Amino acid sequence: MLVLGLAAMSLNFLLGFTGVLSFGHAAYFGLGAYGAGLTLKFVAASTPLALLSGMLLGGICGALLGTLIVRRRGVYFAMVTIAFGQVFYYIAFQWSSLTGGDDGLRGFSRQPIDFGLFKLDILSNANNFYYFVLFCFALVVAAMGFILRSPFGRTMIAIRENERRSRFLGIPVERHIWIAFSLSCFFMGFAGALYALVNNFADPRGLHYSQSGDFVMMAVMGGMRSFWGPLLGAAVFVVLQDYLSSITVNWMSFVGLLFVLVVLFFPRGLLGFIQRSKT
Amino acid sequence: MKVLEIKNVTKRFGNLVAVRDVSLDVGKGELCAIIGPNGAGKTTFFNLISGFFPPTSGSIAFDGRDITRLATHERVTLGMARTFQITEIFPELTVFQNVRIAAEVAGGYRLRPWINRSEAAQIHARVEETLHLVSLESKADRLVGELAHGDQRAAEIAMALALQPHLLLLDEPTAGMGDQETYQITQLIRRLHRDSNYTIVLIEHDMRVVFHLADRICVLDQGRMLGQGTPKEIAANETVQAAYLGTAA
Numbered sequence: 235m236l237v238l239g240l241a242a243m244s245l246n247f248l249l250g251f252t253g254v255l256s257f258g259h260a261a262y263f264g265l266g267a268y269g270a271g272l273t274l275k276f277v278a279a280s281t282p283l284a285l286l287s288g289m290l291l292g293g294i295c296g297a298l299l300g301t302l303i304v305r306r307r308g309v310y311f312a313m314v315t316i317a318f319g320q321v322f323y324y325i326a327f328q329w330s331s332l333t334g335g336d337d338g339l340r341g342f343s344r345q346p347i348d349f350g351l352f353k354l355d356i357l358s359n360a361n362n363f364y365y366f367v368l369f370c371f372a373l374v375v376a377a378m379g380f381i382l383r384s385p386f387g388r389t390m391i392a393i394r395e396n397e398r399r400s401r402f403l404g405i406p407v408e409r410h411i412w413i414a415f416s417l418s419c420f421f422m423g424f425a426g427a428l429y430a431l432v433n434n435f436a437d438p439r440g441l442h443y444s445q446s447g448d449f450v451m452m453a454v455m456g457g458m459r460s461f462w463g464p465l466l467g468a469a470v471f472v473v474l475q476d477y478l479s480s481i482t483v484n485w486m487s488f489v490g491l492l493f494v495l496v497v498l499f500f501p502r503g504l505l506g507f508i509q510r511s512k513t
Numbered sequence: 514m515k516v517l518e519i520k521n522v523t524k525r526f527g528n529l530v531a532v533r534d535v536s537l538d539v540g541k542g543e544l545c546a547i548i549g550p551n552g553a554g555k556t557t558f559f560n561l562i563s564g565f566f567p568p569t570s571g572s573i574a575f576d577g578r579d580i581t582r583l584a585t586h587e588r589v590t591l592g593m594a595r596t597f598q599i600t601e602i603f604p605e606l607t608v609f610q611n612v613r614i615a616a617e618v619a620g621g622y623r624l625r626p627w628i629n630r631s632e633a634a635q636i637h638a639r640v641e642e643t644l645h646l647v648s649l650e651s652k653a654d655r656l657v658g659e660l661a662h663g664d665q666r667a668a669e670i671a672m673a674l675a676l677q678p679h680l681l682l683l684d685e686p687t688a689g690m691g692d693q694e695t696y697q698i699t700q701l702i703r704r705l706h707r708d709s710n711y712t713i714v715l716i717e718h719d720m721r722v723v724f725h726l727a728d729r730i731c732v733l734d735q736g737r738m739l740g741q742g743t744p745k746e747i748a749a750n751e752t753v754q755a756a757y758l759g760t761a762a
Contacts, residue, residue, distance in 0.1 A: 395603035399602060
């Protein structure tokens with residue numbers, strides 16, 4: 235849940251604060267997962283290295299494709315991001331020898347973290363692992379919050395609010411969107427790497443555009459103009475999914491219904507609604 | 514010294530020639546007003562100066578440097594700021610935040626992921642100073658989108674001023690304003706020109722404003738420069754009167 239929340243917040247870094255909708259962000263999430271999994275399986279039994287390589291794989295792929303994407307706007311931006319996302323999905327799906335294809339990547343597991351003085355066992359001790367994930371979550375969220383409060387973060391918001399005005403203030407809009415997109419992909423890759431560690435498994439469906447859609451739903455449902463909204467959205471989404479899927483196979487229709495209601499009646503999302511009713 | 518040197522610019526959109534062979538020099542500290550009937554190509558001419566699109570032919574120099582092919586944000590970095598006929602602001606941010614973004618970009622902080630105390634204090638001081646200049650300091654914490662039209666225009670001018678430009682381009686600063694607001698904005702522009710010595714080019718429909726403010730007036734009609742001169746010369750110019758002032762009076 236925390237990990238999906240982190241992914242939704244990474245997406246929202248772009249969607250809510252720069253104002254461009256990426257519909258292919260699951261690709262960078264999935265790439266992060268595969269990056270971590272492949273590292274553990276083939277390169278070295280090191281959890282920090284796995285996280286780092288997952289983040290770099292997602293982030294660098296995002297940064298490279300970002301150069302092709304950032305000139306598009308609106309629907310076209312969303313379509314191009316879907317297209318590139320699906321490219322990665324089919325690579326993960328077809329390249330069975332490396333990725334395990336449809337079955338996903340198995341045969342790796344997170345490793346104890348060696349701090350020199352002592353080892354932190356995060357494989358068998360679930361408590362330790364939970365705090366480790368929480369720590370990683372806090373680290374990335376702090377980084378996002380820090381950037382959003384900076385002059386650069388304010389130019390992102392400026393672009394969201396009024397692109398033409400931003401341009402005529404001397405902001406090279408495309409370059410700034412590219413940086414925001416790349417940063418968002420790095421965060422997404424990190425979330426994906428964590429996800430692989432949680433499950434000891436990387437799934438090609440984690441790259442599929444329907445997964446991207448889930449992230450967008452979490453962000454919008456929770457409130458994309460607020461920093462913490464997507465976390466709430468992810469929580470609601472996961473709880474509903476767990477609860478409803480045990481009752482009906484059509485659980486997605488109910489989640490969809492809730493999504494529609496939120497969009498129609500609480501345009502600022504659930505968190506925006508809660509904040510407003512407080513004041 | 515010339516701030517702006519425009520030589521024989523032409524802009525075609527397909528078969529339509531929106532601006533035809535127009536030349537204009539603007540000296541330092543000068544206030545030049547561009548007038549002309551609707552569809553005369555005034556805003557297209559402005560868009561050529563500010564880099565919204567490049568001219569089909571001709572050249573534009575700014576502070577002695579050829580900028581004909583430069584992108585908008587590069588021209589802004591060189592010291593050119595503009596406002597729009599329809600106000601372009603960040604409506605969901607406060608007046609202070611609007612101007613701060615401009616001040617930070619002008620200060621070269623736009624890519625910085627952090628800002629230290631003394632830099633932030635400097636930016637803060639510059640924003641306050643700019644807000645004082647346009648008399649918006651009492652509304653600094655209001656959302657710009659909630660302000661009256663005249664105050665929104667003033668906020669947009671404040672953003673342009675926070676860029677510390679050598680050249681200020683104002684596209685119909687009094688558009689859509691009542692008499693009182695028009696008077697206030699006119700006084701503001703007059704102060705900027707007389708007291709702060711800004712070089713200003715503006716497009717304006719309101720002839721009282723134009724004749725009150727301008728050192729020089731340029732008349733555009735059907736994309737052509739019909740004539741330019743001091744307000745007195747323009748008022749006496751027969752071609753101009755026939756084409757424009759005659760119909761307006």
